[in-house]
Amino acid sequence: MEWSDFIILLICGIVSGFTNTVAGGGSFLTLPILIFMDLPVSIANGTNRVQIVMQNIFAVSGFKSRGVSEFKFSGWLSLSAIIGSIIGAKIAIDFPEDAFKKILSFLMIIVVMSIFLKKNKSINQLNQKLIKNKLVSILLFFFVGIYGGFIHAGVGFIMIAILAHINSLKLSKANSIKVFVVLMYTIFALMIFIYEGKINWIYGISIGLGSGLGGWIASRWSYNKSDRIIKILIPMRKRIRFRSFNLGGSILIAKCSCCPEA
Numbered sequence: 259m260e261w262s263d264f265i266i267l268l269i270c271g272i273v274s275g276f277t278n279t280v281a282g283g284g285s286f287l288t289l290p291i292l293i294f295m296d297l298p299v300s301i302a303n304g305t306n307r308v309q310i311v312m313q314n315i316f317a318v319s320g321f322k323s324r325g326v327s328e329f330k331f332s333g334w335l336s337l338s339a340i341i342g343s344i345i346g347a348k349i350a351i352d353f354p355e356d357a358f359k360k361i362l363s364f365l366m367i368i369v370v371m372s373i374f375l376k377k378n379k380s381i382n383q384l385n386q387k388l389i390k391n392k393l394v395s396i397l398l399f400f401f402v403g404i405y406g407g408f409i410h411a412g413v414g415f416i417m418i419a420i421l422a423h424i425n426s427l428k429l430s431k432a433n434s435i436k437v438f439v440v441l442m443y444t445i446f447a448l449m450i451f452i453y454e455g456k457i458n459w460i461y462g463i464s465i466g467l468g469s470g471l472g473g474w475i476a477s478r479w480s481y482n483k484s485d486r487i488i489k490i491l492i493p494m495r496k497r498i499r500f501r502s503f504n505l506g507g508s509i510l511i512a513k514c515s516c517c518p519e520a
Contacts, residue, residue, distance in 0.1 A: 259460055259461070259464070263295065263464075264464050266291070267291070267461060267464040267465040267468065268464060268465070268467060268468040269468060270287055270288055270291050270465060270468065271288070271309055271313075271464075271465040271466060271467060271468025271469035271470075271471070271472060272468040272469070272471055272472040273287060273468075273472065274287055274288045274309070274313070274465075274468075274469050274472060275309075275313040275316075275317075275468060275469035275470060275471060275472025275473040275474075275475075275476065276472035276473070276475060276476040277472075277476075278310075278313060278314075278317075278414055278437075278440075278469075278472075278473065278476075279313070279314075279317045279320075279433065279437060279472070279473045279476035279477055280433065280476045281414060281415070281418065282412060282413065282414020282415040282416075282417070282418065282436075283411070283412050283414065283415065284313075284414075284469075285306055285310070285409075285410050285411035285412070286362075286365075286366050286411050286412065288306055288309060288465060288469075289302060289303070289306055289362060289409075289411055290362070291465075292305055292306060292458075292461060292465075293359075295461065297458055297461065298355065299355040299358045299359065300350065300351060300352075300353070300355070300358075300454075300456050301456050301457065301458055303350055303358070303409065303451070303456070304448070304451030304452075304454075304456035304457045305456075305457055305458045305459075305461050305462040305465075306410065306462075306465075307410070307444050307447055307448040307451055307457075307462075308448065308457060308459070308462030308463060308465075308466050309462060309465040309466035309468075309469040309470075310410065310440065310444045310469070311441065311444050311445060311448055311466070312463075312466035312467070312469055312470040312473075313466065313469035313470050313472065313473040314437045314438075314440050314441035314444065314473060315441060315470065315473075316470040316471070316473045316474035316477070317437040317441075317473035317474065317476065317477045318434075318437050318438050318441055318477075319474070319477075320473065320474045320475075320476075320477025320478045321433070321434040321437065321438075321477045323478070324477070324478065326430055326431060326434045327434050327438070328431060328434070328435055329438070331392060331435065332434075332435045332438040332439055334392070334396050335395060335396060335399045335435065335439045336438065336439045336442035336443060338396045338397070338399040338400040338403065339399045339400065339402055339403030339406065339439050339442065339443040340403060340442055340443045340446050341400060341403060342399070342400040342401060342402065342403025342404040342405075342406070342407060342443070343403040343404070343406050343407030343443035343444070343446055343447045344403075344407060344446055344447070344450065345403075345404050345407060346403065346404040346405060346406060346407025346408035346409075346447065347407040347408070347446075347447040347450040347451060348407075348450060349404075349407075349408050350407065350408045350409065351450065351451070351454050351456065353408075358409075361409065362409065362411065365409070365411060365412055366411075391424050391425065392425065394424055395420055395421065395424055395425055398420050398424075399417075399420070399439065402416055402417060402420070403443050406440070406443055406444070406447070407443065407446075407447040407450075410444070410447075413440065414436055414440070417432070417435075417436040417439065417440075418432050418433070418436060421435055421436065433477075434477075437473070437477070
């Protein structure tokens with residue numbers, strides 16, 4: 259690997275790590291980058307799990323050092339998500355590459371569209387009535403785990419929606435739970451990819467170094483920020499994510515166009 263590739267992966271890792279810790283969607287940048295660097299889709303998918311684990315080790319440590327954690331609830335959610343992630347990772351191993359790229363592209367379009375959609379206040383008010391419905395969340399996190407084990411990209415948005423609306427948690431607490439659950443289920447998904455030989459360790463560690471730094475910075479920065487402050491910054495994060503999705507989408511399209519037809 260050339261130094262230029264290392265620098266690109268490091269920078270993408272920092273952006274991904276920060277974005278994933280505060281909100282989500284970092285894999286919409288890192289997955290296309292890894293695919294563009296001539297990694298087969300299944301190996302890119304597995305390699306991406308290396309940086310996710312490294313990122314969330316630092317993110318969990320950052321939140322814990324600031325006293326933001328709820329390990330009992332996180333543990334139950336993790337157990338449910340781990341079971342789902344094993345199923346999702348098994349599906350991903352032998353999933354057709356062309357179909358995977360189409361799914362990734364479709365998800366990127368959906369997330370970009372959601373960035374410009376306004377929230378329905380009546381729905382939010384209705385969801386506020388479902389306070390601390392932990393059993394529902396534990397069940398939902400099983401399906402979140404399946405999705406996370408399969409592709410992971412955008413899973414943070416889903417987790418935050420569940421924790422904020424169903425459990426009425428503040429964004430800082432929801433983020434601390436999210437990074438812990440992601441770390442737990444990704445470790446098990448990563449084991450499956452390792453067993454199947456679907457990891458490029460050089461690329462994974464390179465992007466993981468940046469991702470860990472980004473996760474640490476984000477966790478230390480956001481721990482004491484009120485929901486109001488975080489929500490004020492959402493438009494800025496949306497613009498960053500939108501540009502990241504544009505870059506990732508352009509990379510994915512370029513890669514697909516370069517692939518010779520069978």
